[in-house]
Amino acid sequence: MSTTFETPVLAPPKASRSPWRWARENLFFSAWGTLATLSLALLLAWALPPLVKWALLDAVWSGATREACLTPEGTVGGGACWVFVKVRFGQLMYGFYPLEQRWRVDAAALILALGLATVLPLRAATQRAAALAGVVIGGLGAGWLGGPVLGVVVALFLAGPLLLARDLSPLRRLPAAARVLLAVGLSALAAGVGGVAFGTPKAFGWVALVLAAGLFGWRFDSLRAAGLYLLGLVFPVLAQALLSGGAYGLPFVPTEQWGGLFLTLTIALTGMAASLPLGILLALGRRSALPVLRLTCIGFIEFIRGVPMITVLFLASVMLPLFLPEGVGVDKLLRALIGVALFSAAYMAEVVRGGLQALDPGQREAAESLGLGRVQTMGLVILPQALRVVIPGIVNTFIGLLKDTSLVAVIGLLDLIGIIKTATSDPNWLGFAAEGYTFVGLVFWVLCFSMARYSLRLERTLRNGVA
Amino acid sequence: MKIRLAVASAAMSVALATGASSVAQAGVLDTVKQRGNVVCGVSGKVPGFSVPDAQGVWSGMDVDYCRAIAAAVFNDASKVTFRPVTTTERFTALQTGEIDVLARNTTWSFTRDANLGIEFVGANFYDGQGFMVSKQLGVKSAKELNGASICIQTGTTAEQNIADFFTANKLTFKQVVFESSDEAAKLYDTGRCDVYTTDTSGLAARRTTLSKPADHVILPEVISKEPLGPSVRAGDPQWANIAKWALFAQINAEELGVTQANVDEMRQSKNPDVRRLLGSDEALGNERWGLDRDWAYRIVKLVGNYGEVFERNVGTKTSLGLDRGINQLWTKGGLMYAPPVR
Numbered sequence: 001m002s003t004t005f006e007t008p009v010l011a012p013p014k015a016s017r018s019p020w021r022w023a024r025e026n027l028f029f030s031a032w033g034t035l036a037t038l039s040l041a042l043l044l045a046w047a048l049p050p051l052v053k054w055a056l057l058d059a060v061w062s063g064a065t066r067e068a069c070l071t072p073e074g075t076v077g078g079g080a081c082w083v084f085v086k087v088r089f090g091q092l093m094y095g096f097y098p099l100e101q102r103w104r105v106d107a108a109a110l111i112l113a114l115g116l117a118t119v120l121p122l123r124a125a126t127q128r129a130a131a132l133a134g135v136v137i138g139g140l141g142a143g144w145l146g147g148p149v150l151g152v153v154v155a156l157f158l159a160g161p162l163l164l165a166r167d168l169s170p171l172r173r174l175p176a177a178a179r180v181l182l183a184v185g186l187s188a189l190a191a192g193v194g195g196v197a198f199g200t201p202k203a204f205g206w207v208a209l210v211l212a213a214g215l216f217g218w219r220f221d222s223l224r225a226a227g228l229y230l231l232g233l234v235f236p237v238l239a240q241a242l243l244s245g246g247a248y249g250l251p252f253v254p255t256e257q258w259g260g261l262f263l264t265l266t267i268a269l270t271g272m273a274a275s276l277p278l279g280i281l282l283a284l285g286r287r288s289a290l291p292v293l294r295l296t297c298i299g300f301i302e303f304i305r306g307v308p309m310i311t312v313l314f315l316a317s318v319m320l321p322l323f324l325p326e327g328v329g330v331d332k333l334l335r336a337l338i339g340v341a342l343f344s345a346a347y348m349a350e351v352v353r354g355g356l357q358a359l360d361p362g363q364r365e366a367a368e369s370l371g372l373g374r375v376q377t378m379g380l381v382i383l384p385q386a387l388r389v390v391i392p393g394i395v396n397t398f399i400g401l402l403k404d405t406s407l408v409a410v411i412g413l414l415d416l417i418g419i420i421k422t423a424t425s426d427p428n429w430l431g432f433a434a435e436g437y438t439f440v441g442l443v444f445w446v447l448c449f450s451m452a453r454y455s456l457r458l459e460r461t462l463r464n465g466v467a
Numbered sequence: 468m469k470i471r472l473a474v475a476s477a478a479m480s481v482a483l484a485t486g487a488s489s490v491a492q493a494g495v496l497d498t499v500k501q502r503g504n505v506v507c508g509v510s511g512k513v514p515g516f517s518v519p520d521a522q523g524v525w526s527g528m529d530v531d532y533c534r535a536i537a538a539a540v541f542n543d544a545s546k547v548t549f550r551p552v553t554t555t556e557r558f559t560a561l562q563t564g565e566i567d568v569l570a571r572n573t574t575w576s577f578t579r580d581a582n583l584g585i586e587f588v589g590a591n592f593y594d595g596q597g598f599m600v601s602k603q604l605g606v607k608s609a610k611e612l613n614g615a616s617i618c619i620q621t622g623t624t625a626e627q628n629i630a631d632f633f634t635a636n637k638l639t640f641k642q643v644v645f646e647s648s649d650e651a652a653k654l655y656d657t658g659r660c661d662v663y664t665t666d667t668s669g670l671a672a673r674r675t676t677l678s679k680p681a682d683h684v685i686l687p688e689v690i691s692k693e694p695l696g697p698s699v700r701a702g703d704p705q706w707a708n709i710a711k712w713a714l715f716a717q718i719n720a721e722e723l724g725v726t727q728a729n730v731d732e733m734r735q736s737k738n739p740d741v742r743r744l745l746g747s748d749e750a751l752g753n754e755r756w757g758l759d760r761d762w763a764y765r766i767v768k769l770v771g772n773y774g775e776v777f778e779r780n781v782g783t784k785t786s787l788g789l790d791r792g793i794n795q796l797w798t799k800g801g802l803m804y805a806p807p808v809r
Contacts, residue, residue: 087521088521090521091519091521091523096519096523099522254548256548256550256551314555314556317556318555318556318559319559321559321560321563321565322559322562322563324563332565410553410555411553411556412511412550412551412552412553412556414511414551418551421512422511422512422518422519422551423521424649425511425512425513425514425518426514426518426519426520426521427514427515427518427672427785427786427787428520428786430514430672430673430675430676430786431675431676431677433649433653434653
């Protein structure tokens with residue numbers, strides 16, 4: 001028997017960090033490198049100063065009227081007129097959503113952010129804080145809106161599913177069955193109080209949600225599952241009620257008043273939320289052994305991928321109303337939302353299919369040999385691995401979707417692009433289109449870039465097996 | 468300016484095929500009254516015609532026309548929902564009843580009247596394509612533009628009009644096309660081309676955005692007829708009449724000297740034309756007309772007469788600074804003529 005010695009692992013030698021060395025290694029490493037560096041430097045020296053001069057140095061930041069931006073001779077020109085963006089800022093963010101109602105958009109965004117924080121791979125402490133904040137804010141908000149009864153109902157209702165979470169709940173020592181019973185009991189209590197207080201028809205809805213919560217909790221008892229359940233089933237109903245209004249003393253806001261960044265995000269997020277599950281189903285359907293299912297999925301995917309997005313939107317906005325019977329009007333925004341969701345689902349399906357194909361068949365065989373059923377094999381072994389492989393592809397599709405939403409401007413919806421077009425046509429603000437589009441471009445860049453960065457972080461976390 | 472896309476004509480032919488079924492059974496007036504507002508399809512992107520300001524309040528010629536209908540029907544000019552529609556979907560929106568009236572600086576033409584199942588009710592602005600050039604060129608007429616390069620927005624009737632005009636006058640030109648009018652105007656400003664062309668109303672608006680507006684001149688030639696007017700769905704004569712006379716009442720009011728300010732005293736006027744317009748005596752329309760005798764009074768009181776609407780939105784005191792030109796009353800040498808109320 002031989003003895004093995006472990007040599008101590010040494011830290012790599014510290015690289016010398018002198019700027020000169022850095023430059024030689026990164027900028028002037030070869031003749032071609034030097035040439036590229038020099039030409040890029042020249043390009044920047046040529047392009048950057050006028051840009052900085054226009055966007056920052058000569059720019060007008062203060063004031064409230066067009067006159068603030070005009071040159072002494074009374075003409076348009078000189079530096080950028082950020083006053084224009086400032087004056088229109090509210091509209092760029094919320095569209096024509098009534099000024100005194102805009103807090104509803106903010107509230108929906110806050111709820112969504114808290115919900116996402118419990119679902120996305122973040123630190124456990126962050127997730128717990130977000131969940132707790134969600135229950136408290138949800139209860140207080142509902143209480144403020146609809147009286148203490150509604151407040152209690154909502155808080156109980158939110159707390160129910162969260163109690164199921166093994167990783168969060170103070171009751172985690174209890175067996176799962178007891179927690180599920182408790183959570184369903186809480187939600188049922190909420191449903192009962194809510195039903196009595198607000199009339200029976202709504203109670204049915206509550207009860208359905210409670211049952212769904214119970215089922216969810218039974219199978220996946222983690223905070224993420226609870227958050228997913230709340231986000232996927234409860235949030236859409238809640239957001240719709242909050243944003244459209246017409247009940248609980250909230251004035252009705254028709255969707256033609258929605259606009260700006262709010263509308264862009266509504267379309268993009270709905271598209272993302274719908275396209276991922278739909279895309280997974282389509283991808284599985286496409287690999288199914290059942291010919292009818294397979295051919296239907298292939299037909300759908302190839303048809304959608306064969307036409308431009310603008311055609312789908314145009315069909316939804318112009319053709320569809322003609323085929324519907326008289327008086328059956330489907331909301332224009334809803335039509336666009338469905339169009340966008342179906343469109344991105346087809347692309348998502350192909351991304352997911354790529355992940356499924358990349359997976360070694362041995363994985364499935366191993367899962368089956370362990371006695372896992374078809375659903376379990378898919379849900380516990382195949383999909384988690386396949387989706388992890390294609391995160392860059394999924395995020396790529398999401399980013400593309402976010403940018404594609406600007407196409408809804410061609411069907412008369414005033415998203416961020418539509419609203420800036422409107423704003424630049426104001427007779428009092430003609431001639432400031434460059435500022436408007438620069439600002440909108442910046443907003444899109446920030447959104448897309450943060451998504452890309454998050455995706456990178458996600459990949460790293462998942463590779464390390466932390467989340 | 469109308470944008471012509473192949474898609475649009477495809478949509479129109481489908482619309483035509485199904486047009487018969489989409490004719491409303493209940494009258495539009497009843498639907499509108501029941502709903503409590505008029506849904507008006509507008510552009511939202513044409514300065515002086517329909518644009519919302521930073522507070523979301525709409526203004527413009529087309530907007531005021533819609534307000535006039537609301538004033539006539541509801542005695543409340545604010546009961547209008549403005550729905551931005553694009554050039555491609557505007558007619559479908561009208562045919563399907565998504566909007567009650569289309570006021571989107573749309574050119575009234577034969578094919579649209581004949582083929583689309585919609586009905587134009589008049590022209591609230593007579594426009595036409597014109598040219599803007601730099602004063603340095605020293606050009607006094609469009610006929611001196613031989614060999615000029617022309618900045619133009621693509622996909623519009625403007626391209627066709629230019630080609631027709633230059634061919635007819637045996638001149639050559641070079642066209643430089645852009646996707647948006649913003650872009651075209653900006654590039655004209657930097658000297659990329661000699662001439663910028665679009666409808667004269669647009670030319671005036673764009674001139675204010677140039678770096679030296681005073682250095683540019685709009686040539687006298689107008690090379691196309693663009694009567695911009697509102698339209699309604701065909702098949703409902705009652706609603707078409709209301710849409711038609713909402714405009715005529717404003718023109719008649721200007722002709723008779725009835726303004727927003729003096730409409731109350733004018734009600735007591737001795738002039739029988741004024742009395743008939745403002746419904747001072749008995750109602751002229753019967754129940755098929757659908758509105759009570761004060762309808763025109765409400766329009767003038769709440770929105771104003773045609774001249775006031777014009778001056779407020781596109782007139783010389785606004786940033787667009789348009790002269791009345793051919794939009795002057797017929798009594799003053801223009802084209803604005805309305806049938807009498809009697």
